[in-house]
Amino acid sequence: MAVEDKLISETLEIFRNNPEKKYDPEQINDILRMNGAQAFKKIVKSLAILEGEGKINVNSSGRFKLAPTDQIVEGEFRANEKGFGFVRYDETDPDIFIAKPNVLHAINGDEVKVKITKPANPWGSKGPEGEIVEIVSHGLTELVGEFQPYSDIQVKKTGMLGYVQSHEKKISGYRIFIPDEGLHPQLGDMVKVSLTRYPSKELPQSMEGVAETILGNKNDPGVDILTIVYDNDIHVDFPDDAIMQSEKIPDTVTDEERKGRVDITDQVMVTIDGDDSKDFDDAVTLWKMDNGNYHLGVAIADVSHYVTEGSPLDQEAYTRGTSTYLTDRVIPMIPFRLSNGICSLNPGVDRLSLTCDMEIDPDGNIVSHEIYPSIINSHARLTYSNVNKILDGDEELIEDNSKLVPMLNEMSELHSILYKKRHDRGAIDFEEPEAKTIVDENGKAIDIQIRERGISERMIESFMLAANETVAEHYKKMHLPFLYRVHEKPDEEKVKNFFEIASTFGVQVQGSLKNVTPKMLQEVITKTQGTPEELVTTTMLLRSMQQARYSEEPLGHFGLAAEFYTHFTSPIRRYPDLVVHRMIHQYANDKSESIQEKWSEQLPEIGQHSSSRERHSIDAERAVNDLKRTEYMEENVGEVYDGVVGSVTSFGIFVTLENTVEGLVHISNMQDDFYEYDEKQLALIGKRTHKIYKIGQPIKVKLIRADVEQRKIDFEVVLPPEEQAKVDELKKKNAARRHGGNKHRNNRGSKKPFNKH
Structure with a gap:
């Protein structure tokens, strides 16, 4: 931050911290302890800039005061376990800080109206502050917690069976009282509660609710994970109408469904996934063309053909938003009968797909492409681990897969080309170690295994990225409403901090803070790779990044350095991909104004909802991960x-x-x-x-x-032994001093007993 900007920021902070107070330039000068005529001129200049921007007002006597903000905004309250919280009211603007006294008994997830009491400081890093003036609606309608029963006397006196207390930190301070009606949980049961009364001025730390479901005792196998699932509002069971719809869908491709599709069952398509994968969204094929270019075919399961718009299956898929992958189970977006059956590109059977064919030159440029409905037949179900071994020269696996090995080698070759092209344009490649927690038959954690990402994983990632970019650019250039996966530029202040830390490692960043590019950030990561500073730079860069989200606006993907990007490749497990497929089908038949208007109206809500459901799923996955890792470490x-x-x-x-x-x-x-x-x-x-x-x-x-x-x-x-010895010695001295002080106090306070003899 320039010296002038710093002074403006410090000046504005004085007004923000004292919004009702009036100051003249001399008082500001004294508070900032500036000396000399030149310094005073800079103060006056700062005040003039802030007044010009409408941040402060000046009265007739030349005194300045913070401009009134009376702005009221609406957003979602995110509680902190210590009582304060933040309100997110915009995807890009900083969240509003709500101090504990200004929370108005809102709880995590509530939709609230907030009066901004202190505006953000655009010259510094301080976000806005505010107070909640109204709770519009409660986001939390159900929760899961541990039941604590009352005694018979307490039940008779209060009419309550006892109370439930959540294990989730953000709401663990509340007691949810359960009336003596309906279900009767036992001590230690984990209970799903439907809330009927919320915190108020009279009862700020309590709520009331009806016990809907008893999940089991907290020590029963699987109840710990189920608790987290319900806490994150993730549906476990499918509604009856969705199940009925899925059961009516044929488990093979019918003759009627083949009409209007390109039959590419003769192409050598293969799926490459994890060892334990059951649902296969994508299959790939590759061959070298006569002109020296590569033909890359990416076929994606056509889930939208089966999950029809507005149907019970579609409504439930929208509600879920995504599949959730937990340590010992998957909670799917669509029923397993579909996700592992007719919608999965299983080997040796015909399947409906949407295919994106790309012609790619030796420099990684996609020179032509085609997107069309197709029928494929996967020639093999390959695993990442086996493909990695083949590419590393495993003779036995090479012999077993001799017909596929030339194609796999060419795939590896193309991946290197695509990776280099992404890297050259500035894509940021975060390499974080992945770990899998291994559990026994009762769900208890027994091991943690590090998962290495080999060439095959990166190769499939490269092909999916290419397809996603190609589809996004295709529909952007057709000027049709579309759903994009966007990742906006990071916050300028956070990037500034990142560059300052990088400079302490001797890494100088070329370029302007006002126009940060992915390449600038990538260079820092590249220069610190393999050094002790690598973790620091990666951690700080991740913290400075915005969260990726879904949007109807083609805002680009900063992390991938991609101008256009969407999610097209995983419709079994992500609702936005399903919507993208649906639009591709509809636009192929009808680009009328009414169809475009329909999608223009629907996409903002779909994008916002899908982004929210993605966060719920990630929160559940992380919580289960933390739970099982802690369980493993407990031993x-x-x-x-x-x-x-x-x-x-x-x-x-x-x-x-x-x-x-x-x-x-x-x-x-x-x-x-x-x-x-x-x-x-x-x-x-x-x-x-x-x-x-x-x-x-x-x-x-x-x-x-x-x-x-x-x-x-x-x-x-x-500590090293010599340092530990010093700490132990200091502990002994402190203990002796405390013991001596207590003894002295005891003696001083005692009286000799009366001796009558």
């Missing part, structure tokens, strides 16, 4: 591990182990010194020893706690 309390500092906060350091498990070393457990947080260095620094803990630093830690219910893991730093 290892007391063990010592090597790890890396993943992030640093004012209250401690988060450490990531080699198995990707993350836990906290709380500052209260760092007993060798008093540590202070340095925001500029993103580090904790010891006051006496000057020892530094910063992101990317290797560290040895001991597991001291694994709380499965709260999904929290706590570590303490393992």
Whole structure:
């Protein structure tokens, strides 16, 4: 930030923190402790700029005051466990901070109206602040929690059976009282509750609800995951009408369905997926053309043919938005009969698909393409692990798949070309280790295995990206309403912080902050690859990025450095892809104004809803992941591990182990010194020893706690023996001092007993 911008920002902060107070230039000068005539001129200039922008007003006597904001906006309240929260009211504008006294008893997920009391500081990093003035609607209508029964006397006195308390941190502080009617849960049961009364001024920490379903005791196998699923509003069971519709759909392709489709069953299409995959969205084929170009065919299961618009299956798929992949189960977007059956590109059977054929030159340019409805027949179901082994030269697998090996080698060749092209244009390639938690037959975590991404995984990713970009560009250039997957430019202030950290590693970024490109950020990642700073730069870059979402506007995909991008390749598990297929079919037959108007009206809501459902699914997947990892670590309390500092906060350091498990070393457990947080260095620094803990630093830690219910893991730093001896000695001295003080106080406060003899 330039010096002038910094001064404007600091000046505005004075007004934001005291919105009712009036200041003259001399008072601002004194508060900022500026000296000299030149400095005073800069203050006056800052005030003039802020007044010109309408941020402050000036009265007839030359005194300045924050401009009134009386702006009221509507958005979703995101609660924090400590009582404050944020309201998201716009996809791109910063969230509004709501202090604890201004929450108006709103709970997480509520739709609220907010009066902005402090506007955002465009010259600095401070977002707006506000107070909730109205709760428009409650987002939380059901929740799952642990039942605590009342005694018979309490039941008679209150008319309540007891209360339910959620394990979710954002709402765990509330008690939901259950009236003595309907279901009668037992102690420790996990209960799904339909809420009938919400927090109020009179009863701020309680709610009331009816017990709808008893999931089972909290210690029963599978109940822990089911609790998280319900907490994230993810449907487990399909409605009867959706099931009936799915059962009426034939499990083979009929003669009628073949009409109007291109039969490409002779093409050597293959699916390449994970070892345990059951539903196959995509199949690929490749051959070298006479002109030296590559023909890449990407065939995607035509789910939209079976899940018809407005049908019960479609309504339920829209509600779910996406399939949810948990440690030991999949909660599908469409019933398994379809997702694993007629909609899955299983080997050796004819299937309906939408195909995107691309002709790609040796430089990775897509010189021509065609998108059309087709019939395919997958020639083989291949797995990532086996294809990786084939490409690595496994003789036995090469012999078993001899007919496919030449095509697989050419696929690997094309992937290298496409990857280079994406990299050259600036696509940011995040390489984070993936881990899979292994569970036993009762769902208990027994191992964590690191999953390596090989050439085959990257290869299929390259082909799907190419198809998604091709489809998006095709319909954008036809000027038809369409649904895009967008990823906007990162926040300027966060990027500035990212560049400042990069400069401390000796990485200088070329280019302007006002016009950040993916290439600028990619260069930082590339220059720190394989160094201790790699984790820091990757972590900070991820934090500075916006969240990808669905939109009817073709805003591009910043992370992929793609001008046009959509989701076309996974209609079995993502509703937006299903909608994209539906539009492709309709536009092939009818591009009339009425069809275009229909999609123009529907797409904004579809995009917003799909983005929201995606977040619900991700939250559930992460929560289950955290739960099972904590469960696995619970058996290892007391063990010592090597790890890396993943992030640093004012209250401690988060450490990531080699198995990707993350836990906290709380500052209260760092007993060798008093540590202070340095925001500029993103580090904790010891006051006496000057020892530094910063992101990317290797560290040895001991597991001291694994709380499965709260999904929290706590570590303490393992010090070298000589440092640990000093800490132990200091503890002894402090204990002795406390013991001596207590003894002295006890003696001083006692009286000798009366001796009558």
